[in-house]
Amino acid sequence: MMRRVAGVVGLLSLSCGFVWGAGFQLYTEGSAEALGQAGAISARPDMVSNAWYNPASLAGAEGRALQLGVTTAKLSFSYDPPGAGDTADMRDEIHLIPSLYYVHPISEKVTGTLAFNVPYGLGTEWDDDVWIPTGFGGMGMGPTLEMQFATHTLTPSVAYKATDKLSLALGVSVGYSDLYYRAYVGAAGQAKHEADGFGSAYSLSANYEVNDDWRVGVKYQSSMRIALEGRVHFTGPVGPTGIDGTVTLPPSVTAGVSTTTFGNLTLGVDVVWTGWHTYDELHVYYDGGALAGTPASTKNWSDVFSYRLGAEYQLNEAWTLRSGYVYDNTPANGEYRSQELPDGDRHMLCVGAGYAGEKWSVDLAYCLILVEDTPPGSKVLAPTTGDYQDGGAHLASISVGYKF
Numbered sequence: 001m002m003r004r005v006a007g008v009v010g011l012l013s014l015s016c017g018f019v020w021g022a023g024f025q026l027y028t029e030g031s032a033e034a035l036g037q038a039g040a041i042s043a044r045p046d047m048v049s050n051a052w053y054n055p056a057s058l059a060g061a062e063g064r065a066l067q068l069g070v071t072t073a074k075l076s077f078s079y080d081p082p083g084a085g086d087t088a089d090m091r092d093e094i095h096l097i098p099s100l101y102y103v104h105p106i107s108e109k110v111t112g113t114l115a116f117n118v119p120y121g122l123g124t125e126w127d128d129d130v131w132i133p134t135g136f137g138g139m140g141m142g143p144t145l146e147m148q149f150a151t152h153t154l155t156p157s158v159a160y161k162a163t164d165k166l167s168l169a170l171g172v173s174v175g176y177s178d179l180y181y182r183a184y185v186g187a188a189g190q191a192k193h194e195a196d197g198f199g200s201a202y203s204l205s206a207n208y209e210v211n212d213d214w215r216v217g218v219k220y221q222s223s224m225r226i227a228l229e230g231r232v233h234f235t236g237p238v239g240p241t242g243i244d245g246t247v248t249l250p251p252s253v254t255a256g257v258s259t260t261t262f263g264n265l266t267l268g269v270d271v272v273w274t275g276w277h278t279y280d281e282l283h284v285y286y287d288g289g290a291l292a293g294t295p296a297s298t299k300n301w302s303d304v305f306s307y308r309l310g311a312e313y314q315l316n317e318a319w320t321l322r323s324g325y326v327y328d329n330t331p332a333n334g335e336y337r338s339q340e341l342p343d344g345d346r347h348m349l350c351v352g353a354g355y356a357g358e359k360w361s362v363d364l365a366y367c368l369i370l371v372e373d374t375p376p377g378s379k380v381l382a383p384t385t386g387d388y389q390d391g392g393a394h395l396a397s398i399s400v401g402y403k404f
Contacts, residue, residue, distance in 0.1 A: 024122035024149070024341070025252070025274055027306070028326065028348065028367060029071040029097045032399040036352015036365035037310025038324025040268035042256035043207065043217035048401055051101040051113035052155060053254070054217045057207040059159035059167035061103050061111045069363075069399030071097040075124065076393065077342055077371075081386040091125045099399070109161040113169075114154075120249050121150035122341070144338070145190070146182040151175045151226070151249065157203070164209075171203040177226045177247060195230025195243055213261045217254070223278055224249040232286060242287040248278040256308075264315075270308040276301040276331035298336050298379070304329040310350075322352035322365070330374075337377040342388030344372035352397075361401040369393040 028039040031049035041047050042054040048067040050057045073095045079088045100116040125146040157171030178196045201224035208216045229244040256270035279301040310324035326348035332341060352365030371391030 024120055025250075026097060026117075026119055026121055027272065028308075028324075028350065029073065029099075029395060029397070030117050030119070031067065031069050031099050031101065032071070032352060032363035032365040032397040033322070033354060035071065035350055035367055035395060035397045036322030036324065036354070036363065037268060037312055038308045038326045038348060038350045038367075039272075040256060040270040040308040040310030040324060041258075042219060042254050042270050043215040043258035043268060044266070045207070045209075045215060048103055049099070049101050049115075049399075051103060051157065052099075052115035052117055052119075054169075054205045054207060054219045054256075055111075055113045055115075055157035055159045055171055055203075056167040056169035056205040056219075057159075057215075057217055058103050058113055059111050059161040059169065059207070060109065061105050063105065064404040065103045065401060066404070067099075067101045067361075067399050067401040069099045069397060071099070071395055071397035073097060074394045076390060077124070077388060078390045079342070079386060080389050088126065093123060093125065095121075095123050097121070111159045113157045113159060113171075115157070115171075116152070116154050118150050118152055123148045123150075124341075144181055144183040146180070148180040149177065151177045151224075155203070157205075159205075166209075167207045169203075169205045171205070173201045173203065173221075173224065175199045175201065175224050175226060175249070177228065179228060179230070179247075189234055189236030189238075191232050191234050193230065193232045193243060195228040195245075197226050197228040197247075199224045199226030199247075199249070201249075213259050215258050217256045217258070219254045221252045221254075223251040223275070244287070250275040250278045264313055266312045266314075268308075268310040268312075270310075272306040272308065273303065274306070274331070275303050277303055279331075298333075300333040300336060301331040302333065304331045318355055318357065320354040320356070322350075322354070324348075324350040326350070333377070334374070335377045335379045337374060337388075338380045342374060342376070342391065344374040344388070344391060346371050356401075359403050361403075363397075363399040363401070365395075365397040367395040367397075369395065 028035045030052055034041055034049050045057050048065050077090045097118050102114040104112045106112055153173050153175045155171050155173040157169050159169040161167045180194050182192050201222045203221045205219040226247045232243050233240045253273045258268040260266050279299050306328045308326045313321045328346040330343045330345050332343040347370045350367040354363040369392050373387055373389040
């Protein structure tokens with residue numbers, strides 16, 4: 001019988017294993033060239049990292065290209081309790097988000113691409129004494145102290161130039177998820193959960209050249225259902241037991257336009273819809289023992305939109321300057337907002353630069369994320385009063401590319 005550790009999607013309800021876009025979606029973090037333009041690149045024809053963002057835009061590529069990168073993310077958040085209580089801070093950690101993209105022309109009309117990245121993840125930790133539950137007994141699931149989650153995804157795609165103006169692509173993704181979270185579980189003390197598993201998804205994308213100056217890009221990414229298996233260990237007088245279940249990562253649709261009407265200045269606008277309705281509850285079951293039948297934790301997340309504006313200026317043959325802005329709606333249901341992910345609407349300010357030689361290229365980017373203050377949910381375990389505040393993150397990214 002399948003036991004579920006989760007609408008885990010929310011299990012992960014924290015901050016993108018590193019940081020977050022909508023919920024714990026890592027969108028801009030896919031490469032330095034994407035981050036520098038706030039991820040508004042789905043309609044661009046010349047970005048190697050579109051092996052992930054929109055493979056169709058790479059149909060008809062003239063040569064092979066490889067890009068390796070890493071993004072560092074440092075998250076901050078505070079909880080301000082009501083009255084004269086001390087403010088509690090999340091523990092500082094720096095997370096690393098890797099990426100690899102490869103473009104390989106097969107013929108004049110067909111191009112193969114490969115993307116390896118982390119499109120979903122989160123990681124957060126509070127001091128243990130911040131969330132000591134009061135009046136909390138029995139064997140039900142209590143406050144979460146630490147959450148680490150990442151989904152590493154490998155996506156080969158085939159792009160086809162159907163006409164001089166229209167290109168199409170199909171991709172298949174295989175994802176590996178690794179989950180660790182630590183929570184209070186009543187009389188059992190703290191429970192340390194570890195689980196991992198695999199899942200698959202597919203993507204469909206298109207790129208259309210309206211004229212020499214305007215392009216349109218669209219991508220659909222299907223949901224990914226990941227089967228998890230692992231074990232849970234307790235600090236209290238309860239023996240370890242196995243856990244298994246599923247996580248459903250949400251589907252998404254990206255639509256964007258880009259224009260070179262302004263000469264050396266290229267502008268891109270993307271709108272991203274993410275179907276977070278897949279995360280309606282966090283339901284943790286164990287293979288047996290005293291904790292069998294632990295009640296579900298309601299999440300009821302909503303589908304949301306993210307709006308992205310990016311600009312790239314060609315300074316000369318070698319140097320490029322970039323900037324961008326993102327407004328992200330939070331999918332979190334305010335009534336069930338907890339310390340796992342004290343999420344609010346987000347603003348992202350991004351800058352970047354790139355250097356390209358005959359063969360080698362280097363891209364750098366930085367992004368500041370600001371999260372609007374939010375109150376705890378009224379229907380969750382402590383706390384239900386006070387405010388989550390000073391939320392944000394610093395992202396820094398570097399990518400190195402080579403043209404064969």
